[in-house]
Amino acid sequence: HSDNIITAVERASKVVFALKSYAHYDHSGEMAASSITDGIDVVLTLYHNKLKHGVDVIKHYEPVPPVKCYFDELNQVWTNLIHNVIQAMDGHGAFEISVSSIPCPSQKGAESGSCVVVKITDSGCGIPPEIQGRIFEPFFTTKPAGEGSGLGLDICRKIIDKHQGKIDFESKTGRTTFRVWLPIR
Secondary structure: OHHHHHHHHHHHHHHHHHHHHHHOOOOOOOOEEEOHHHHHHHHHHHOHHHHOOOEEEEEEEOOOOOEEEOHHHHHHHHHHHHHHHHHHOOOOEEEEEEEEEEEOOOOOOOOOOEEEEEEEEEOOOOOOHHHHHHOOOOOOOOOOOOOOOOOHHHHHHHHHHHOOOEEEEEEEOOEEEEEEEEEOO
């Protein structure tokens, strides 16, 4: 029984740490060098109970340098994307999160250089082609009334734009991948 108690205390400690990290808001208004994988892991810890009953999480984290960012705002991006993944898979399936460093995609007015790219791929139902052009629109949702505001992906896009990054996706039945590029400064 003592092993069960130790395991429960360790899990509770992780959740408390994740909640403290997630709830802390940086009021300085300045970007700070932060670990992208730390933010993703905080969100995964918070979603642990929703994930443990039928969702396999596969992580591929390459060593990447810290990114100068608004850490709390990026955590909101990871929260929205992971929440959408769980709903798209109806709580069952597998999703993969990969983090790596690659050359930045060229964007109008952006400097070339390296980016940290986060890819979140799920085995859910996919986004129908006829609505793919609208998913970043404010208030557009595919969820039933009362379940979604239609603001999650719009907020994600605005936060990524604020970081001078890029967010996009590819989707077909059974496989959707969201990609987030964040420039390394």
